[in-house]
Amino acid sequence: MRPEAGQVLHFSEDPTIELFVPHVAATARETEAYVWAVGHDRAPDYWFPRQCPRAMAWVRDGTSDEDRDRIVGAGCGDRVHAIEYAWWEAMRTTTLYAYRLPAAPFRPLGEAGQEHAAVATEPVRPLGPAEPVGNLIDCHAAAGIQLRLLDNLWPFWDEVITSSLGFSAIRLRNARPRPTGDADESATFFAGRAPR
Template identity: 30%
Template sequence: MELYHFSSESNIDLFKPRVKHNRSDMPPVVWAIDKAHEFTFFFPRDCPRIVYTRSQGMAEEDERRFFGGSNSNIIITVESHWFKAIKEATIYRYTLPSKEFELFDETAGYYISEQAVKPIEMQPMQNLMERILDLNIDLRFTPNLYPLREAILNSSITDFGIHRFENVRAT
């Protein structure tokens, strides 16, 4: 199994456990993501985004509302003002030894380790939008993410992620 950590820093020799800003109830850990979900991190670090997937048992109305006109099973929506930053970004994908990690959230593909972890390799990544589109993911832009967040939270979609929402523009 391949596990990764994405960063805006290119010189990390050792990942040390730390408390995540939005998970202060947890002990310090090192976070990793599996290959199947890595695309959720093909963005600059602070870029807010909403990722959602066709869900089992999703209401027909929600299927039309959220996926109408798209043959993709995954949709990522980002605020429009992030377009240039995403287009020009270079991020760094660190490959981590999977034996050091335990599964934290299967739906999101998150793994954690309470031990410091030395990366196996680092790969710079550019052309992030192309990478996303090559995976047949529907990438959308909107002036503001608040309406979509409320719509998803009040829908029958069960497989979604709301990333870095503290960085959205105020309504």
């Protein structure tokens, strides 16, 4: 499920929203009240149950062949999403909805060329009723996105953020504890320049 021209999407497990009102999300780093949405490129970040922790990586300009083969996998496409085994049943059974919103009230959020969301500071009415996204696993398959099941996300995430790949992670605070227990497990990370 992707937005059409002139649209952004908001994903939710609630199919009854009639008006999106700006608010400060409990998990947001930003302190301003926003209506949150995503464009075409970031829509796959939300093909998950809302609370599902996920780590994502993709090939971008400047990605080395070594990092692509090591993390995404040789011949495995340009993008990989990883979740933990404990979330597989929710991934199979959650009904997720997409709301199509007019793009005009929204502006990109994030560094230029690395925007991870679109935000509006005024109430936004959906263009129509919520649309079921469908089988979330099938969404990944149809988009050619590798969906990887792991016992623990942290070793994978640690490799991703020190690579030349683009990356994002959402709801990591819901992941199993880090095996070494020595790092911040509460943050949400968005695409950015990977530290070298």
